[in-house]
Amino acid sequence: MPYHTNDDLPVSIRAHLPTHAQDIFRAAFNNAWAKYGAREEIVHRIAWAAVKRRYRKVGHNWVPRESLSPK
Numbered sequence: 001m002p003y004h005t006n007d008d009l010p011v012s013i014r015a016h017l018p019t020h021a022q023d024i025f026r027a028a029f030n031n032a033w034a035k036y037g038a039r040e041e042i043v044h045r046i047a048w049a050a051v052k053r054r055y056r057k058v059g060h061n062w063v064p065r066e067s068l069s070p071k
Helices: 011-016 019-036 040-054
Strands: 055-058 061-064
Touching: 011 019, 019 040, 040 055
Parallel strands: none
Antiparallel strands: 055 061
């Protein structure tokens, strides 16, 4: 089911993703839910793919991709 706020996201997502990444996950999840319905495996994959376009896991932390590239 779609998430109305980040507080509605599963604890595992809230505990590991920064707030902005949670926003991305929630928006992508909700859009995919509207398109694919209750096919949760697909919807979750789409949401994670959206997060991974903007964030990368370094160790145990998710960091913005632009902070990893040299300036």
